[in-house]
Amino acid sequence: MAQLWGGRFTGSINELAWSFNASITFDKRFLEVDVRGSKAHATMLAKQGVITEEEKDKICRGLDGIYRDVQEGNLLITDKYEDIHSFLEANLIERIGDAGKKVHTGRSRNDQVALDMRLYARDEVIRTKGLLLEMLKTLNGIMKENLKTYMPGFTHLQKAQPVTLAHHVGAYFEMFKRDFLRMEDIYERMNYCPLGAGALAGTTYPLDREYTANLLDFYGPTLNSMDSVSDRDYLIEFMSALSTVMMHLSRFSEEIIIWNSNEYRFVEIDDAYSTGSSIMPQKKNPDIAELVRGKTGRVYGDLMSLLTTMKGIPLAYNKDMQEDKEAFFDASDNTLNCLTLFTDMLRTLKFNKENMAKSAMMGFTNATDAADYLVNKGMPFRDAHSVIGRLVLYCIDEKCAIDDLELSKLKEFSELFEEDIYEAISLETCVNKRLTIGAPSPVKMSEVISLNEAFLTSKA
Ligand code: ARG
Numbered sequence: 001m002a003q004l005w006g007g008r009f010t011g012s013i014n015e016l017a018w019s020f021n022a023s024i025t026f027d028k029r030f031l032e033v034d035v036r037g038s039k040a041h042a043t044m045l046a047k048q049g050v051i052t053e054e055e056k057d058k059i060c061r062g063l064d065g066i067y068r069d070v071q072e073g074n075l076l077i078t079d080k081y082e083d084i085h086s087f088l089e090a091n092l093i094e095r096i097g098d099a100g101k102k103v104h105t106g107r108s109r110n111d112q113v114a115l116d117m118r119l120y121a122r123d124e125v126i127r128t129k130g131l132l133l134e135m136l137k138t139l140n141g142i143m144k145e146n147l148k149t150y151m152p153g154f155t156h157l158q159k160a161q162p163v164t165l166a167h168h169v170g171a172y173f174e175m176f177k178r179d180f181l182r183m184e185d186i187y188e189r190m191n192y193c194p195l196g197a198g199a200l201a202g203t204t205y206p207l208d209r210e211y212t213a214n215l216l217d218f219y220g221p222t223l224n225s226m227d228s229v230s231d232r233d234y235l236i237e238f239m240s241a242l243s244t245v246m247m248h249l250s251r252f253s254e255e256i257i258i259w260n261s262n263e264y265r266f267v268e269i270d271d272a273y274s275t276g277s278s279i280m281p282q283k284k285n286p287d288i289a290e291l292v293r294g295k296t297g298r299v300y301g302d303l304m305s306l307l308t309t310m311k312g313i314p315l316a317y318n319k320d321m322q323e324d325k326e327a328f329f330d331a332s333d334n335t336l337n338c339l340t341l342f343t344d345m346l347r348t349l350k351f352n353k354e355n356m357a358k359s360a361m362m363g364f365t366n367a368t369d370a371a372d373y374l375v376n377k378g379m380p381f382r383d384a385h386s387v388i389g390r391l392v393l394y395c396i397d398e399k400c401a402i403d404d405l406e407l408s409k410l411k412e413f414s415e416l417f418e419e420d421i422y423e424a425i426s427l428e429t430c431v432n433k434r435l436t437i438g439a440p441s442p443v444k445m446s447e448v449i450s451l452n453e454a455f456l457t458s459k460a
Helices: 014-020 022-048 054-072 084-102 109-144 165-190 209-215 224-232 233-259 287-310 319-347 353-362 366-375 381-398 407-413 425-433 440-459
Strands: 150-155 158-164
Touching: 014 224, 022 054, 022 084, 022 109, 022 209, 022 319, 084 109, 084 158, 109 165, 109 209, 109 224, 109 287, 109 440, 150 165, 150 353, 150 425, 158 165, 158 353, 158 425, 165 233, 224 353, 233 287, 233 319, 287 319, 381 407, 381 425, 425 440
Parallel strands: none
Antiparallel strands: 150 158
8 A cells, every 4th residue: 555645644544445545446547647737737847946847857757657668568557556646656756766756746636636537538528529520420421322212200109201311310410410519618618727726725836827727738727726626517517418419329229229120121230230149040139229228327327426426515625526537437438439339330221211211101101291282272271181181091991002092082082182192292292392491302401411511521
């Protein structure tokens, strides 16, 4: 046990208490950000004359050496240390002697860990944005290729009106675009540097916080030292946005699972993203989509866990806050994995266009358009609704579509039916006539695709 404290203590810590208190098993992933932050701190201390240039150089070289040795497997991060901060400081002192003892001047682990977390989370926001852009490109690609791929649009999971695959997938483009914009928004608020807040009340050393913030590419320093060490809002916002990403992925997963079912057969999932059964040789299961749907629950749980941890904590730092890490890592690791896998699965997904169109043809998705046809011939909408309702009932009995009936049969329901009814209720017409902004006609969808492309170029 390599403790950072000692002077005030006469006894040693209980073994279970030591490991209960320690965070090294999970904060070791802060190695890179802790080195980055410590180098910036030392550089600022030298500029301010708190340590010498020579000492700063030794510290930076020492930290780089430790980082390299860990990367190359020549130095192990073990649980002899409480956390990554004490691991680095102890190893630094071992390597460079007294200069190493100065790296923590004017700093507390409270602002150190606040900085590490912010640097780490900021990188994760950038990675999330990259993955969301990949998803958006993939969706827009599918949209471009499927402007005329007809399928039923659903409400209540019942066939409702015909749409196209471009239109359906376009709905997800909008969702993930909002997710992307949320990430940008979160970044704007989180990108302030807590280093220099000390334990809670700043320090008496002449630290230049603007300078360190600048070295680490922050917009500037945070403005209240108590808030700096105890703010985890940016994680809560980020995890909430990740939960929303997962909710979108989960809804999409659910659709793919349904579309992949024996009854629908709208899609074929590539072998690379499906699994078989140990007993039933015929099975090809959509496990990846199911797991994405399943992992959504745990990401929500991570968010709830941190919200609950934070709710009773008085200012400023309290050890409860160490609990932020595992919850956050779990949420970001899982969401980023799910985004990566799901996008890859989408890229290789085969759409069975024939089955989609057949399904749209067979579910009376053109019933609204048939009613609108009668309205255009002068019948009040409520009457038309009732005529087509009776017609649909008849077709259900006859096991046929409206379009399958002879004109003479249609005329038994209304004299207003003419030969042009067939054209008026074809899938193509139903879709083409939906010309309002956001509707599925290829004309309108092409306009949206151009907007999507402009968005993607502006964010590339
Ligand atoms: N491992 C701690 C955390 O994650 C680091 C900060 C420790 N500060 C302290 N006062 N004990 O929050």
